[in-house]
Amino acid sequence: MSSAAVDVGRDRTRSRDASSPTTRTQRSRDTRIGWLFVAPFVVVFAMFLLWPLLHGLWLSFTGESITGAGGAFLGFDNYAEALRDPIMWRSMLNTLWFTILSTVPLVLVALVMALLVFQGLPGQWLWRLSFFMPFLLASTVAAQFWIWMYNPQLGLVNYMLGALGVEGQAWLQDTRWAMLAVVVQTLWWTVGFNFLLYLTALQNIPEQQYEASALDGAGRWRQLWSITIPQLGPTTALIVILQILASLKVFDQIYIMTQGGPGGVTRPVVQYIFEAGFTGYRFGYASSIAYIFFAVIIIVSLAQVPFTFRRSAR
Template identity: 55%
Template sequence: MTSAALEQEIPAAGGGRAPWTTRLWHSGVLFVVPFLLVFAIFLVWPIISGFVMGFTDASLNGRPASFVGFGNYVEAFGDPEVWRTLWHTVLFTLITTLPMVVIPLGAALLTNLGFPGQWLYRMSFFAPFLLPVTVVTIFWGWMYHADFGLLNAAMEAIGLDRVPWLQDERYAMLSVAVTTVWWTLGFNYLLYLAALQDIPQHLYEAAAIDGAGAWRSMWSITLPMLGRITGLIAVLQLIASLKVFDQIYLLTRGGPNGSTRPVLLYVYDVGFSGFRLGYAAAISYLVFAVIVILSLGQLKLFSRGSD
């Protein structure tokens, strides 16, 4: 029923037109007002104020902020630490993106085979995703401990030397990446599992009639039908990896020697340790622009491949 019809069915007390508040209520506008208020206060306004702050020399020391134009952005482009930490972020993204697509896909294919105890597969793959980051980093911090960690104990048991997983620049970023993949692959696993169960079974039946085996059906039916969800997962993983902060901050604090310091941790250090809120805001919006450009490019690439 349209809003005009509702207005005709709800006469005013004096027989005239219903009040505008009544019309708004019955048209559904007032139902979304609370969400719009929360959305505007906690998302839209911080985005706008942060963008404006990037053009000032705002600081945590309490002094009045003054307009500096593009000075913060010019300084950011010439700041070697921005480029260094941005490379660390890109490196982390390169290390984690492919495993976060391939491993969940393999786990979903394994679950979809119909082996007994599928609930156990689902719980095993998805349960780590439900853990908060603090629990994950404490658990893996003990696993990586150089003196009495489980990984080094296992290596000693097979005759290998201990490895300072989080204290050596050669292994620190890889260790954080392994932790991240273990922790977050459950979400991608569920997306793949839902997509697999949505593939029409008559395609497999027709392929079986034509003599196609399991491998041929997977390469000719399953993987092509998962093209769009793979593109979505790749874009989501790219965005999540470029925003990495929590697990690195809790596991390594960006060390050793800054070898795992991502750009968002540098933004945090500049803003809350160096008190330069304006400069930190400028860097964060440069990172935001990089994320948008890369995400749109990757989405365009996958969209073209699935057409």
Template identity: 60%
Template sequence: MSIATAPEGADRRAPAPAPPPANPLRRTRGNNLAGWAFSAPFLVFFLAFLIGPLVYGFYMSFTGKSLTGANDELLGLANYTEAFGDPDMWHSLGNTLYFTVISTVPLVIIALALAALVNMGLPAQWLWRLSFFSPYLLASTVVSLFFSWMYNPQLGLINDILSKVGIAPVAWLNDPNIAMWAIVIATVWWTVGFNFLLYLAAMQNIPQQHYEAAALDGAGGWRQFFSITLPQLGPTTVLIVILQILASLKIFDQVYQMTAGGPAGTTRTIVQYIFESGFTGYRLGYSAAISYVFFALIVLVSIGQFFITRRRSV
């Protein structure tokens, strides 16, 4: 039995050794450095314009700092003690919570109704979507000026319509019992389009097979809506409610531009009171203390949001 040998002239050199594998630790380190390099511009602005002012504002809340430059020494908890005993702060906070409650409910219900209406398959859906969402794109100044003219007791369109049906003119922005509701109406018209889009997107993601199966079982439109659509919209509703509460707690623009907190402080919100304490009363330290009291309230709402969403996901 013969043994096969390599032909004459064949290359008998040993194969070249494979290159050593790249060091994964070095590659990871290089990727981390590149990531930090790309993130550096954002981090610089984040530290300079968010974290820095946040820390300095917290320090300032323990001082008597003023726009006049006087009395900048440390006061300890004096500003917080004064804030908790300040009836104007509690009144402003109560106005804010009142606005949050009476605005969140219609902003959820009306958005749901508009989304259900468009989702029914109306013709020219792009026009309905544009009509419902376009007010959200307007600036707060435009909306405030528009509704200020609409609410004008002598020249406003709303009172003109009411007079034609025999109803006396209403002082929409000058009546303490009505002014906040007038601001809520303007806010709902302005911002409901965002919630409408969220609901519409969620409705269009519901599998059509659910409705087909329900129809085969004899379920009508209302039954399908309450048994299929609403349960499927549960996570979206929770998201919208939480976002709306957080947005309503921070209301400032339309109130300041339409009523400036009047009449008699019935529409003055906590953000406006913070602004007035710091830039009208020149008490920056006290204004910072109220800001952090309000910040604590926002944190509590956010913690509640976390537990609610986690419970629903379990």
């Protein structure tokens, strides 16, 4: 008997087995068991993500207040008011400015730190610990630490500048420096996570590539630009996306360090949403701003998709 005939016979046997009542019963049982295991996640997802998402969307079309009054349906009035609100737009611009200022150094500094450790600095465990340790701190601890660092009279920053003959500043109270001061605090606090991602990616680059290039006469700089940086392309794209999304949602450190001041120059949009809902008692209006901001995040995320796939394809 030919092999083709044997294969046809096997296919027919499998087809009969798949359509048999016993097989259908087994599949149905496996499906029920699968849903049983998935059920806890589905319940949690529905309670803490899906329901708040839908309820918040409904609130954005109403005049709901924190007291529960004024819940009449307003249509798109809240959205129209938000789009005419200069404070909302200023908060959006503050958020965008913070994202631009923080994303670039958080990527570059993390890369430099990872390269230094990867090249074999003495006492690597100490460097890894010191670079990553700040990321483990709570936002309140990290913010309070830098509030003392920026203190105009007793802070370490002004003390060090004074030792260099440079005049100190009221960093968190000056409209020129407040945002930059928060960016420096955020860099110190969160760069450890990006550093860890870069270090992991560096350790996954095949050593044979460096050995082959060394045989061809390539030095460390040539290896860096021709091997290391290109191999880190997908990791860099991932870090940039994560960092942009994290910076757009900034709230904790700014609220603790400056409360959005001085003069509103550091107020992010998330803080304005909080103030509109819990200080102005306008849940409906706050929800409309939140969904406008959500749409902005979706647009930014989608805009990065082609760039990410292009870098990954290389």
